[in-house]
Amino acid sequence: MSCYDEFPEYYDLIYNRFQQSDTFLKLTQYSFNRDERLLDLCCGTGEVTAHLLKKGFWNITCMDAELGMLSVARKKLEKYDLEFTCASMCEFSADNEFDGIMVRQAINYLLDEDRLVDGLRHMYLALRPYGRLVFNAPNHWPEKEYKDRMHECTQDNLQVIVHETNTLDGKILTHKQRCIIHDMEKETIVRLTDENTFAMYTREEFSHALDAAGFSKHHYYGAGLCHYTKESPSMYFLATK
Ligand SMILES: C[S@@+](CC[C@H](N)C(=O)[O-])C[C@H]1O[C@@H](n2cnc3c(N)ncnc32)[C@H](O)[C@@H]1O
Structure with a gap:
């Protein structure tokens, strides 16, 4: 996704x-x-x-x-x-x-x-x-490492926490972001996973x-x-x- x-x-x-x-x-x-x-x-x-x-x-x-x-x-x-x-x-x-x-x-x-x-x-x-x-x-x-990371960001009424993981297989990097999005106005939480692959x-x-x-x-x-x-x-x- x-x-x-x-x-x-x-x-x-x-x-x-x-x-x-x-x-x-x-x-x-x-x-x-x-x-x-x-x-x-x-x-x-x-x-x-x-x-x-x-x-x-x-x-x-x-x-x-x-x-x-x-x-x-x-x-x-x-x-x-x-x-x-x-x-x-x-x-x-x-x-x-x-x-x-x-x-x-x-x-x-x-x-x-x-x-x-x-x-x-x-x-x-x-x-x-x-x-x-x-x-x-x-x-x-070739020997570069891609680390996992956590990030936070707030924009208007939305706050996100992103847990980023990176997996390298040959030259293909799978970049996954597990996100928790908090709508501070509506008081709702949405969980989403964003996944993309690209070549390095x-x-x-x-x-x-x-x-x-x-x-x-x-x-x-x-x-x-x-x-x-x-x-x-x-x-x-x-x-x-
Ligand atoms: C990380 S975003 C960067 C968006 C924008 N260039 C920026 O810097 O804010 C990558 C974008 O590339 C688009 N994309 C991926 N593969 C593509 C392709 N083969 N042709 C055209 N767009 C593509 C995605 O839909 C996405 O919008």
Whole structure:
């Protein structure tokens, strides 16, 4: 059961901790100009787009494979004139349409190296000449351990406690979040389990895949857009067509 298709209305609450870092938002802002045509791919509930709209960007298409996530995004961004499209990042059809594509917290849903290259190739083809792709990913290395964690978050009248477990099998990580959601106004408790699997890639594997997809050059950064090191918790890529 995944939050994306079963309970998207709780996404911003349950995934709040992943939305706190401003590194990805800074990289998108630095990489694109305000009037460029952008695609927020795997947009989820539209948090990246919401940030860019506040910064003066306006020409953005939001795309996600899940209608429920898109409908939360549409509601959140209803005062803006944006396009919303339901499509998969490995199957969408666009040809030389965008100056920029951003994929936050989702590239690892391309579940093996062939699909990673295929997905990146789709993005490459959707970009105009010299168009840029920005994405982030956890920084993976073969002996890395993924620990279990507890998190808490409160948003308006809702409070959540999340027990996160991570199980790595080869390159596939199963990420489970057992959530207890307390509605402090209605005095109700809801228990939900969100489970997703994704593939973990090293920095080198992303670099090879970008080259294989045809990108002419790319740069990568560590957390805070600092110089990448092997211990960086996350990595940020900027690739040019
Ligand atoms: C962790 S969320 C990130 C959402 C958003 N980018 C953000 O940073 O807030 C991952 C999103 O990727 C979407 N997704 C997963 N696989 C996808 C695919 N193959 N094509 C398009 N969207 C996909 C999910 O529906 C979900 O909305």
